[in-house]
Structure formats: structure tokens, C-alpha cells
Amino acid sequence: MAIAERTAGTVSIPVVNVRPGWAGWLSTTDHKRIGIMYLVSAFVFFLIGGIEALLMRIQLGVPDNTFLTPDVYNQLFTMHGTTMIFLGLMPLNVGLGNYLVPLMIGARDMAFPRLNALSIWLFIFGGLMLYVSFFVGGAPNVGWFAYAPLTQKQYSPTAGVDYWIIGIGLTGVASIAGALNFIVTILNMRAPGMTLNRMPLFVWMQLVVAFILIFAFPVLTVATIQLLFDRHFGTRFFLPNLGGDVVLWQHLFWFFGHPEVYILILPTMGIISEVLPTFSRKPIFGYAFVAYSGVAIGFLGFLVWAHHMFAVGLGPLANAFFGAASFLVAVPTGVKIFNWLATMWQGSLNLTTAMHYAIGFISMFIIGGISGVTLASPPINVQQTDSYYVVAHMHYVLFGGAIQGIFAGIFYWFPKMTGRMLDERLGKWQFWLMLISFNLTFFPMHLSGNAGMPRRIYTYEADMGWNLWNLISTTGSLLLAVAFLLFLWNVVTSIRRGPIAPADPWDGATLEWAVSSPPPVYNFAVTPRVRSRRPLWDQKYPHLREINSGHGMSGAHNESEKRDGFEHETSPAMEPIHLPSPTYAPLIVSVGIMILGFGIIYLSDFGLIAASAMIVGLLIMAFGILSWVRISHVDSPHHAH
Amino acid sequence: MSESSMTRPPTAAAHHTSLGVDNRKLGVWTFIGSETMFFATLITTYFVFAPVNRARPDFQDPRKFLDIELTTVLASILLASSLTMVLALSASRRGDRRSFTTWLLATVGLGLAFIGGQVYEFNHLYHEGLTLSSSLFGTTFFVLTGFHGAHVAVGVIWLLSVFFKVRAYPDSPENAMDVEIAGLYWHFVDLVWVAIFVLVYLI
């Protein structure tokens, strides 16, 4: 048993047997450590994706440039897109969610801590496999949406596409396992009194995203499996000369791909919905609308995928339907923006760095949203498709929107995670530099795109009229890099000698601020009892309670309930805190799956060696699963203490 | 609340969940939801290509290749395994170890028989000239039914692991839930076959 107990007052505080040093990280099942691992590894991938973008921008800075060869350029834009979406934005959101969701709902950990560990390892190994491709014949060079038939063996003979399939596959399994974990945790592990309608909006958005992911990802999984079979085992799903259908790939990919956009943006909307009220000193305006419009966006997201395919020629009826459905998405999204503005209206704004980023999110997201509405119109879309206008649009949404939202979250929760404050002054410098250079980089792309510059070209001639816009974009991208260096410097110095963070540095309203910074390994010594949407504010400002809660408390409650927004469960001494033991099993299983993946890639070319690798992988997996089953039995709450 | 928590046994806290349902059961149902999308995509692909297959010079007619008798046997095996599975669960809940063992092993046996039947079918079709690359029908049929077969195989391993776990720890209070969630997965695999049976073999 990993846990010994000692009694402090009436509460038994567990002493958890965390292994020291690296072993502690490799064997951890603590959602907070796993969250940090997600954030750190995703940020590393994010920086690599950024470097890839910089190289492309340098190549495009002047016409007729020869800095990169066409093939390397193709590899870079493929890896940039794939990295930023699957290895950067998604896991950054997952990392924040992993760290914060259990704290925000008053739980001690995720529902399945070992599955959580499996997710982080599969994600890391999937990302590494994708990058191995650079060293074994070349990275994938087919664009992040990998349109058929370019991905077929005759056009992409290197193993790059195979590494793309397997890398995406591993991160996909990680994502599905992670989403499953979020769904069960959020639905089933809430502290007493934390009803769905009292959950922080960040938790709401994580729940919606988990559902979208669970339903959308299998479609991509099947499409990539079919592609793998086409490349290696003689099928013809996407081989038009044999009756296969390249348009089917597009439909399957975007059936996943459009919901994926919401997987990236909704969690950051959740972050904004936490940051804005805290620093406006006001409850969120229209809590229910923000929550349910997230659900509505999630549903609508499954009905609009073909707006990525207006240039295919689906016919006027299909185009009209998907165009109209896409316009509809603007409605819940637009009203959300008014919710945020109304939250700030007449609030006493505290313009911290996090608040800067939150406001930056709103303003840049509006620009990206409006260009998105133009793109939802089929006739306009046909003009702008595959041009830099689309590049501008999606970066306003995913960089100006999602990345700024994530920065808002990082500046907001960094003190909670590390126990140190980030440098606010440096953070604001970074914000302004980033905002200006972001617009320098991406706003001109609207113009170069409308001037006809196509995406994914490695160079252009000097007389196309695109020179100025590209030079500005490249300059902006170099400045962006400086902004990120400022952030890295801020993190490194603040972790060492930043001011010590108190438990509640921002005067927050949600449960994570009720515990120390960083929180103890068991999160809550006693399970909190929640009585409103803003338990901490109600506790700190009881006289504002009636105004804050929106629905006044009835007289049925006793005095202590009136005083506190939350209180501790009585008789905690009866219930020992139960935490999962550390274990290497998830890591071992992931290693097995990765070896299996390498075997699959080379199965048709090196039959015997690859098959042996697959068997080794399966054996390692089996060993890992066995030790997993054993530890989960020993760890089960029924097992004798 | 405070009164009832005083009288609760210490381990009851681990049971308390917000929705009053078991975490793992909720997880498996959610996973089944995800798997529904997985098989829906495979079936959709089959249907998208069915008319294309018919219009092509290398057209292979599903009606000529698929053997209704063998299919009937396979479908009956899986349906019967669903019955034995639910009887195993019922026995496990009663604490009737002997009939639990009987019914669970019967389920495993039927699962293995299904896999055996499918191996026979694939082998037969292969010798008739239907392969992954012989036509669009071969491409879509083998990938769809092959992935279903792989799910049956995973189900057999899952059931066996439950069997050995229950044998090793016969008094664990989690046994009934272990059986129930493995059973949910098993019934789902059967459910997919109900769909494949009608959509691929009969229509």
C-alpha cells in the first residue's frame, strides 16, 4: 500500500509514497504532475512548430528565395500544421484541464489516474514518432489534412505519411482515453453540491470538448487506417484509378476536422470565462448561455464539415446547406462575445497580464470570426479557398484566439501550479509585443490572399504584387519569436526567484484557489461542500452573496451555510484519503504500443523483422497490462488497508 | 447527510459518485459510444462504395460470394454468446460461482467459434478470388468485417482476463462490476454484428 496515514486533528492526511526525482515523474498517476507534463511537452512541440513556421517565413520573406528547397518546404508546412494542432494546442488545453478540472470540481484526482498516465505517454510517444520521420527518409509532405491521392505510395514513397498515420493514431488514442477520463471525472467525481449548473465554465467547456472528441476522432482513425491499408495492404479506398474516391477522404477528414477546430477553441473560451469575471470583479454575465452555447456549438460543429470543400463541386444544394449551417455557428459564438463584453461592462477592471490576454483573445477572435463568416459563403469561399486569406483567418482564430486564451490561462494559473508569480511587467511587454507582431504577421495575409497568393507555395515571382505583404509578415514573425523568448525568460526566472504565490493571488471565485499554491498531492484534505457557482467569493464576501448568486438562498439553510459558499464535509475522520499508487504500467504499455506502431509501418516492406517487432511490442504491452491489472486490484478501495 | 455519512462504512466514500453510477461503467458506455462512430464510419464507407463496385468492370457481386448458411451460423453463435454472457452476469450477481464459470467459459468458447468461422470464411473467399485488392467489395468487406473480428478477439481476451481475475480473487466485491462491463463490451460487439449481418449480408 502506497499510503500510510497519520492523523492531524480530525483529518487523516495521507503520506503518499512519491518516488524521488525522475522516477517520480515516470511512474506518476497524479493529475497535477500529468498536467504539467502535458503542458511542458506540448510547449516544446509548440516551439518546434514555431521554428518550422519561422523557417517558412524566412523563405517567403523575399521573392525567388532559395533558402529552402521545395521538398523541405512541403515537409515544414505539413509538420507545422500537424504539430500545432495535434501536439501543441490540443495538449496545451488538455494539460490545463488535467491540472485544473479535478481542483475546480473538488475532486482528489481524475476518475482513472492510470489511464491518465497512459494518455500522456501515448501523446509524447506519438509526437516523437511523428518527428522520427525527419531522420528516416523525410517527414510527411502532404499538408496537415493529407489529401488523397497525394498520400498514396506512388506519390509519397517515403515513410513520412506512415509516420503521420501512426503518430496521429497514437495521439488519437491518447486523446480518446483522455476525453473519456474527463467525461467520467466531470460527470461523476464532483464534490457534494457541485451541480452541473454550478460548475466553473472552464470545466463546462472541457466537458463539451471531451464529448466532441470522443465522437469525432474515430472518424479520423478509420480514415487513416484505410489510408494505411491503401499504402501497404492493397486496398483502394482512395485510389481513383481503381474506383476509390478522393472526395471520400475529404468528407471523412473534415467530418473530424471541423469539430477539431472546436476542440481547440472551446477550452480557451472556458479560460476566458474564468479570467474575465475574476479581473472584472463581477460574476460572468449569462452563465447559462455561455455554458449551453458551448453545447450548441459542439452540436452544430458536426453539421458543417463540407464548408471546407466548397471548391470540390458538391453541387448547389449541398453547398447551400453547409454554408447556411456554418452561418448558424456565428450566432451562439457571437452572443458569447457579448456575454464577455457584458461581464466587463461596469466592472472594476484589474488589468493584469492574464486580463490583457483575455481581452486580446476577444478582439483577435472577433476578426478571425468575421473572416470565418465570409468564408462560410460558398461564392466568396471559391474565390478565397487555398489562398493566404484562409491562412490569415485560421491564425486569427487559433493564434489570436486559442493561443492568447492559453496565455491568459497560463498567466492566471501559473502561481497555482508552481507556487511562484510570473513577472507581470514582463508579461505585459510580451503581450503588447505579441499582439503587434501577431497582427504584423497575419493581417497582411488577408491582403496577399485577396491579391491571389496561394497557400503552400514555396516561393513566388517578384512581379506578383505580393512582395510588401510578405516582407511585413516575415518581419512580424521574427518579432513574434522575440515575444516567445520573453515568455520563456519569464518562466525560467520566475520559477527560480519569482515572488512566492499565496493560495489566492487573484481573489478568485473557484475552488482551486481554496487550496495552497501548489496544491497538496491530495488536493483537498476534506472534501468541500459547494453551495453556489462562486464558492470562494461567497465565503470571502458574504454580504455580496445575494447579488452574486443570482438566486437568493431560501431560509431553509442554517447559519453556517449562509456564511460560507462552501464548507467542509463533516466527520472527515471517518474517510481516509485514498490515492492511487505510482506505477510504471502505463509507461510500459505505451512503449509496447509504440514498438507495435513501428512494426506496422514497416510490415509490408520488411515482413519478418517488422512482424517480430510487432510481437515484441505486443509482449511488452501484455506485460504492462498484467502489472496494470495487479496494481489496480491492490489499489482498489475494497482492498484491505 | 452528515448523519448518514457517520454510519457509512469507511470505504463507502469511494463509492459515492455524483451521478450515483459506477465510474468504470460510465467509462465503458462512453467508449461504446466512441466505438459506435468507429463502426459507423466503416459501414458508411462500405455503402458509399457499393454502387461504385457494381458499376466497375472488375465488379464482384457480394451475393455470389457471401454464403448465407455460414453467415447464419456466425450470427447465431454471436447471439447465443450474448445470452450466455448475460447469464454469466446474472450468476455472478447471485454469487453462483459454478454456473458463472460455465456461462462465462461458454461465452469465450462461442467467441472463439465465431473467430474460427470467420477465419474459415475469409480463407474460403480468398480461394474464390475475393481479396483486399480484387475489387471495391473486397476492399470494404474485409476491412469492415476484419475490424469487427479483431474486436471479437479483444473481447475474448477481456473475458478471459475477467475469468482469471475472479478466480484469483473470488471474494472481491468488484467482481460483478468486472463481469458487467466486460459484458457490455461483448454485447456491443454482438450489436455491431447485428448491423453488419443485415447491411452487408442480407441487403
Add this chain to the structure above:
Amino acid sequence: MAGHSEEHSAHAHPSDRFYWIVAGVLAVVTALEIGLFIVNEQHLIAKWLEVTLLLILSTIKGAAVVMFFMHLKGDAGIFKFVFLVPLAFATTLLLSFMVLFSDHVGIAG
């Protein structure tokens, strides 16, 4: 919820006899399906009618497996949600793709 609790427990653990009856119904429906398939090789009824009948019969089968063997009937609402919502998405996927590809048979057509 409280009003359902009695019904709930009645459905939660039906008797073995009940399971045998369900299995018997499943066997009969399967036999009907196969009978219909074999008989209509003579084209006695229109193809669309055969397909409709087959789909109805297999829907009954699937519903019985989900409701009684998987105990979704009478079980917690959240299980219905996490299964029926993706089932609806799956149906949407299948039907919308069949519409989108209805006059699109690749280069073969």
C-alpha cells in the same frame, strides 16, 4: 427519479428465464430475416419492401440486445445519453454520406 426506483430495480436484475425468452425472440427474428432473404430470391416482393422489412427486423434485434442484455432500459439516463447521442451522429453520418454520394460514383459512373 424516486417514482422510477421500483421499476428500476425490477428491470435491473431480471430473471434468467427472461433472458432465455429474449434470446428466443432474437432467434425467431433472425429466422424471419433469413427466411425473408431466401424467399425473396424469387423476387416475390419489391426490393425496397424487402429492405425495409429487414431493417425493421434488425432494429428490433438491436434494440432488444441494447435494452435487455445491456440493460439500457431502466438504467441511468447518462448511459442512454453517451450511447444514443453518438448513435444519432452515426446515423447522420451514414445517411448524409449516402445522400452526398448518391449521384457520385467516382470515375466509374
